[in-house]
Amino acid sequence: MRMSKRATTLLAVGLVGALAMAGCSKKGGGSGSSSESGGTQKQISVAFVPKLQGIPYFEAMNTGGQKAAKDLGINWIYKGSTTADPGAQTDIVKSLIQQKVDVLVVAPNDPDSMAPVLADAKAKGIHVMTSDTDAPNSVREVFVNQANTDGIGQALTDSLLEKMGGQGKYAIVSCGQTAANLNAWIDVQKKYTAEKYPKAQIVDTVYAGEDEAKAVSMAKDLMNAHPDLTGLVGECTSSAPGVAKAVREAGKVGKVFTVGLGTPQAMKPYLADGSSSAAILWNVENLGYLTAWAGKQLAEGKTLASDNQVSSDLSGVKYFSDKKELLLGDPLRITKDNVDQFNY
Template identity: 60%
Template structure:
């Protein structure tokens, strides 16, 4: 559908004005081709990350923009500049005002975002979650990067391997209310109790989405526990943060780290031994699938038990939990992390 330049420019100005107070859509780049919503008659899919500007969510943005170009809809990427539930809520409110066709969110606090998802749905907007869920909300689909067991088991299995199945470890997480992170931590704890009796978790701390804070917390944990053998960072700012702490503390080889970190952020630490491995998935593909899911919702289409989505093959859907699953996790090491451009 062709839109005259004057009309498109006016829409862009309106979108920026509505979203500017909370970070706003990145108008005009590959991640936010328009913020004009569905009023033009074209389907618009918005994604609200936990925080805008970190490599993980920027990679999701790249994948979402690719899907929008391939399938033919508008992609709006807009998030808060801090991992603050209130700031994220402001972004969601602005997107509701823009009347986007579908709204996909990665909630910082699922419970506080749930009423806004209901408000969006009541206004005719289709709603879903991605990256982290809001299971007690009205969301119509959750786009999961991998099964919770795949990530949680992968993290503790990699850690156990790195410390020969015994020793004290600690966890430096991000948001204390992030549902996905808390689920992974619960799985880690249960698997330690069941499969690794010689491993003990001495503490779990929370650094929000702040790598510098994760570094400080990891150093404090090492100081408080001189015999600490390992650190797990189950999010993309804590994973490089704990590795950086080990490097700066001069404890490479003494304290092992494993986390959920992006390839570029983790590669230097994987190469120098400050990180043992990273448990992730193809983040751009996750953004691609998130965008496609929003597009499907906006068209009123149902998900099949198994489907091909563009270049993604055999994507599965669990109707009981309304979960669309990207696939199995990817284990990043010094040998393969350099193959990914994010």
Template identity: 60%
Template sequence: MRLPRRLAVIAAVACLVLSGCGAEPPAEPPAKSIEIAFVPKVQSIAYFDAMNGGGLRAADVLGVRWTYRGPLTADAAEQAAIVREFVARGVNVIVVAPNDPESIAPVVAEAKAKGIRVLTTDTDAPNSGRELFVNQASAESIGRALTDELMRKTGGTGQYAIVSCGPTAANLNAWIAVQKAYTAQNYAGAQIVDIVHVGEDQNAAAAKAKELMAAHPELNGLVGECTTSAPGVAKAVREAGRIGQVFTVGVGTPQTMKEYLRDGSASASVLWDVENLGYLTAWAAKQAADGKVPEPLNNVSPELPAVRYNGADKTLVLGDPLLITNDNVDQFDY
């Protein structure tokens, strides 16, 4: 039997009000996922791949998306173009390790104009307008450690040269400035005879190191200032048959340095936990996306329970440098 029209209308209204007619209440729309884009100096070298691994691990814990893409060589223009692609895509946060702190500044401004948060990591661009810098260790501590480790092998005397990578890389240049001043102040018998730049190219570093040994017959030390030149200078010493005569230290990842630490063509690598640097980078990016400023002391993870933040220069510091030698190199899988 059909209900009178008026009763049918009343029943329908009651059904909607009480939600008792089998229909589920409308679901809340899903929260938008935060996307963090990491743009390294160079993609697919061991160092930045290890940083990427730490970032992915953090992204899984933090519930964010992490994207990794950089130039194939240390090319500032190509890096800027990649950042612009992420700006056009509308990611939430861009974290860049700039090849050139000056040329990245206009791109940072473009991103900020679109409401995208921009951080730097590994190397800074302090005048770019970036929101925060995730630093691996202080320039002073890295420069001193490189110098002290080399001087420990040379007896604090002799001539040494530095084989660096990108000539505009702010972090490398800051370390070199410390090495120059620290050597002059603390090792009167030692002298830096040359500083050269070879880009992020291990073979170019090896070739240049051989040229330096030929040009300076009294040379007894080489410093590889980045993770491609560190194994490069050690390879040159090995191939030149100068192990035990020319000592090398550098900023190299454990597995790329392992064979050279084993045979003595490299004495030590001054580094930090690269995977933890990637983790801290992702954590800082999530903080920025949430509109949060780090505390002076931050419990980031069980491995990073006390990360310091300096509000004056907006810098998070991972910690002290890590010395990698033949004795502990097997503790690291990157």
């Protein structure tokens, strides 16, 4: 039967409308993998703001985060300041809040000043975490801790005092004066030294920021101020090579012993010539991976178990619900014998 001109026009309009509705349905929901209902699902974004971008430690964390992003299908954002400045870090965090990332992770230079910024992020519907360094008085939902505080402080003390014969004077060259993790480790070292090594004494603690050259200078000043000093601790990944370099340049290898929280390849030349006895650390790439994984769990509203199977390299990762803390594991002692097991 032949349709009228009016009927033909109405049919055409109906077909166009149906196609338009189908197009709208297809576009809705953002980009990412398809959902079971046939639509699309927005990719989870996890943004990590380190204390300082460009140093081997946080670059290794970024490598781990990128690997996790590939494995887990999330968007990993790594953005930090080139100086360890709390104000600059705050500006970066605020910019990520404006971008409306799903999860915001910070290793705060100043935990107290970061707390209200994290509160603002949470108020805007963003999940907030800390990793590497905590902000315990903030609204953070999870802290990804690299190793037990007592374990790190005791490992630093033991590895140094073994070389010092269990006695003598040593000093600490730390980094940020307000860094919660560094200060917690120093507190453990003070208490543990007094209890286990009564013939040893910490004579001074100084702060070099995240500046290796400043750490070298401060370590030399400490050796000049205390001629009987026989030990130095570099409390972070820039001061660890700094104190070793100071001992090497002062010609005191074998007379002043050093240990520190240094990345393996940065410490390798100092471990080789004895200007550093050991580096105490953890698998930094795994820390980045765990951070990204934890961010995905938060974004998906999942509850962390007391033991978590994260990946083939990260099994049985402990979660302490009372502290909201996810613990990577035990600290590692890195020496000239095992340093090449790590490529960062």
